[in-house]
Every structure is written in C-alpha cells, then in structure tokens.
Amino acid sequence: MPRLSIFLRFMPELPEVEVTRQGIAPHIEGRVLRHMVIREPRLRWPVPGDLADLCANQPLRRAERRGKYLLLHFDHGVQLVHLGMSGSLRVLPTEQAPTVHDHVDWVFDAHLLRLRDPRRFGSVLWHPHEAGPVLGHPRLAGLGIEPFDPQFSGAWLQRGIRGRGATIKALLLAGDIVVGVGNIYASESLFRARIHPSTPGHRLGRTRCDRLAEAVRATLADAIAAGGSSLRDFVHSDGGTGYFQLDSAVYGREGEPCRRCAGGIIRKQIHNQRATYYCPSCQK
DNA sequence: AGCTGGTCCTGATGGC
DNA sequence: TGCCATCAGGACCAGC
Incomplete structure (x- = not known):
C-alpha cells in the first residue's frame, strides 16, 4: 500500500x-x-x-x-x-x-x-x-469516448476493436476507443473483467466486451471516489504529499497471491515496454 | 545506471 | 503497385 x-x-x-x-x-x-x-x-x-x-x-x-x-x-x-x-x-x-x-x-x-x-x-x-x-x-x-458517457458499452468497445490485432491492453491504452485508461488502470480493469492482457483485440467477443466496458467504468469510478476524499489536499498544500491511496488489485503486486482466486500468483509482464500485472489463473 | 510512464511521432508492416 | 490503417519503438524528462 x-x-x-x-x-x-x-x-x-x-x-x-x-x-x-x-x-x-x-x-x-x-x-x-x-x-x-x-x-x-x-x-x-x-x-x-x-x-x-x-x-x-x-x-x-x-x-x-x-x-x-x-x-x-x-x-x-x-x-x-x-x-x-x-x-x-x-x-x-x-x-x-x-x-x-x-x-x-x-x-x-x-x-x-x-x-x-x-x-x-x-x-x-x-x-x-x-x-x-x-x-x-x-x-x-482523435480522442475516444468518455468512459462515463452512457454510449460507452460493450457494443462500443467491440466496434472499436474490430479488425485490430493489437493486445487488448494496448488498445485500452491507445485512447482512441475510450479515453482515460492509463497503464495502472488498464491492468486493474482487465483484472476486474477477468481478461488476459495479451488477448488480441479482435478475439474478444461481445460477452467479454460487455464485462470490460463495465470494469473500466467501475475501476475509474472507484478511483475517483477514493480521490474525492482528499480534495482538501489541493488547497494550501505544497503538493509534496501523494493524493491517491488507491488499493490496487494487481498493479505493483507481482508475486503476491491473487485476491479473487485461490492459488493464483500475480505476474508481471512487459507489454510494449510497459509493465502489466495480471493473475494467470483467473484472467483468460 | 537503469527503470519508470503519457503521448506524439516516425518508420515499418500488412491488407485490400 | 499504391494507398491506407494499424502497430511497435523511440523520444522526451527527472527521481529514485
């Protein structure tokens, strides 16, 4: 933590x-x-x-x-x-x-x-x-849709990744389908949706797209809620303290046990020169 | 010293 | 062959 x-x-x-x-x-x-x-x-x-x-x-x-x-x-x-x-x-x-x-x-x-x-x-x-x-x-x-726009959905996601062979993690990061998912929340969202980060985009069917869209929204909403409790830090602070105390499920937890499944050990992998964390046991 | 990350840019690749 | 979309890698920085 x-x-x-x-x-x-x-x-x-x-x-x-x-x-x-x-x-x-x-x-x-x-x-x-x-x-x-x-x-x-x-x-x-x-x-x-x-x-x-x-x-x-x-x-x-x-x-x-x-x-x-x-x-x-x-x-x-x-x-x-x-x-x-x-x-x-x-x-x-x-x-x-x-x-x-x-x-x-x-x-x-x-x-x-x-x-x-x-x-x-x-x-x-x-x-x-x-x-x-x-x-x-x-x-x-060229930016993608806002994650909290009601139009953002599994169907939207599936349209965006159609015909694209890059990994789903790279596609989330690209920002031209949906905005706002950076390296940390990409790992967190994929864990939440139980999708392996190196799955090629076009291999995701509607069911997993639905799960992922919902996971992205929920992950970002949780993080905003967590940050909202520290609003006072933006005023009369010298900015020297961290303002997010997010409780991550996978990011930065290499080698630790998965919180969801018994037996999974969080693994770290480099994707496009970026650290990616996932549970090899429950993300397929 | 080497690793880290968000985004744009470049050059390469692949499909039609 | 040519065009276009897509993609991987490089560059930019300072702090640890």
Missing part, C-alpha cells in the same frame, strides 16, 4: 485529473485571472509566448475535463492543460514562493493556481475562440 501510493502520486490518469478538476474548480471558476507567470515554457510543447498577455484580466468561466486534458474556458478561447506523467495543480496563497519545477502560475485576486511538473511532460496550450469548438483541437479531435 505505501509503495503503491508513491507510484500513483506521479501518475495522472483520468481519475487524478478529474479529482484535480473538482478540487480546483471552486477556486477558479468565475474569477478574473489577473495574470500568469510562466517560469518555464519548455514543456511537452512550448507554452505559447503570448499566452500570458492574451489571458491577463480575463474571467475564467469554467474548468472542464476531456480525457486527461483540463479545459480552462475564457470568453475568447480555451487553455488546454495536460499533467503529463508528473504534473500536479495546487491552489496556494498568492505570496507562496515557487520552488524548483513550479513552471506556471495562474494568479487570481486572493490566491493562485500553480502547475508543478518535474518531468515537463505536461502542457499548456491555447485554442482561440475563432478557431472553432475546442473539441476540434488536434489534441482532442
């Missing part, structure tokens, strides 16, 4: 992004962004040089989420914020001094929002209003 919380703290998948959104939204929605401080523009992509000027003294209307992107809506455009693999956002007092890896601040009247991202795989992009709906942005246009 302690070991796992160390991992999770650096891995924003959909639940972490959603909990972040819920945590920061009350402090930024409807407030005027006075100015931005961009100390380090060299993120996954360069932060636009004119972004601070564009958004100074503009009211921030809404903080939305699409996949793992946070969408900060202004009247004249939208900021797309991605946390990459090590990013975190915190609401802090305006006078709080930045430390190393604190790359971007959004400064409001009474407090600021701060992006810390040691590995700089995150991003802050700008989509001007005149470029059309933000969902048409190149980073968003």
Whole structure:
C-alpha cells in the first residue's frame, strides 16, 4: 500500500485529473485571472509566448475535463492543460514562493493556481475562440469516448476493436476507443473483467466486451471516489504529499497471491515496454 | 545506471 | 503497385 501510493502520486490518469478538476474548480471558476507567470515554457510543447498577455484580466468561466486534458474556458478561447506523467495543480496563497519545477502560475485576486511538473511532460496550450469548438483541437479531435458517457458499452468497445490485432491492453491504452485508461488502470480493469492482457483485440467477443466496458467504468469510478476524499489536499498544500491511496488489485503486486482466486500468483509482464500485472489463473 | 510512464511521432508492416 | 490503417519503438524528462 505505501509503495503503491508513491507510484500513483506521479501518475495522472483520468481519475487524478478529474479529482484535480473538482478540487480546483471552486477556486477558479468565475474569477478574473489577473495574470500568469510562466517560469518555464519548455514543456511537452512550448507554452505559447503570448499566452500570458492574451489571458491577463480575463474571467475564467469554467474548468472542464476531456480525457486527461483540463479545459480552462475564457470568453475568447480555451487553455488546454495536460499533467503529463508528473504534473500536479495546487491552489496556494498568492505570496507562496515557487520552488524548483513550479513552471506556471495562474494568479487570481486572493490566491493562485500553480502547475508543478518535474518531468515537463505536461502542457499548456491555447485554442482561440475563432478557431472553432475546442473539441476540434488536434489534441482532442482523435480522442475516444468518455468512459462515463452512457454510449460507452460493450457494443462500443467491440466496434472499436474490430479488425485490430493489437493486445487488448494496448488498445485500452491507445485512447482512441475510450479515453482515460492509463497503464495502472488498464491492468486493474482487465483484472476486474477477468481478461488476459495479451488477448488480441479482435478475439474478444461481445460477452467479454460487455464485462470490460463495465470494469473500466467501475475501476475509474472507484478511483475517483477514493480521490474525492482528499480534495482538501489541493488547497494550501505544497503538493509534496501523494493524493491517491488507491488499493490496487494487481498493479505493483507481482508475486503476491491473487485476491479473487485461490492459488493464483500475480505476474508481471512487459507489454510494449510497459509493465502489466495480471493473475494467470483467473484472467483468460 | 537503469527503470519508470503519457503521448506524439516516425518508420515499418500488412491488407485490400 | 499504391494507398491506407494499424502497430511497435523511440523520444522526451527527472527521481529514485
């Protein structure tokens, strides 16, 4: 358990992004962004040089989420914020001094929002209003359905994997069928659905697709619920503590006994250079 | 030193 | 043969 919380703290998948959104939204929605401080523009992509000027003294209307992107809506455009693999956002007092890896601040009247991202795989992009709906942005246009969209189902999943021979784990991670499943929750969802991670996508029939769609939704919902209890960590925290204490069933449990079946020992396998955990006895 | 991870990009592969 | 979709691997980083 302690070991796992160390991992999770650096891995924003959909639940972490959603909990972040819920945590920061009350402090930024409807407030005027006075100015931005961009100390380090060299993120996954360069932060636009004119972004601070564009958004100074503009009211921030809404903080939305699409996949793992946070969408900060202004009247004249939208900021797309991605946390990459090590990013975190915190609401802090305006006078709080930045430390190393604190790359971007959004400064409001009474407090600021701060992006810390040691590995700089995150991003802050700008989509001007005149470029059309933000969902048409190149980073968003190819994304799959939201896992909590009522249209996401076994049938949807089966349509998405039709004719694709990649492993089901790789297809979940690809994000073009359903968004939000990262490396950890891919293992967890497949365990929940009792499906072996290296099963080729097109080998999954409707029954297993139904189970998997439900498992993805349930796994992510559980994680969001677990994270919701730590919302206070987003305010007036220096961000130094982990904020997810998810109880994983397989991830990081190599060699330990399976929680569901008697006799199974959790195995670790590298899939596409990514660690995958599963129970060889009850995942077929 | 080597491993870790989310996503985009590139170059390779395979089907029609 | 040509085109397109798909796929595996590489790159980007810092922390441990």
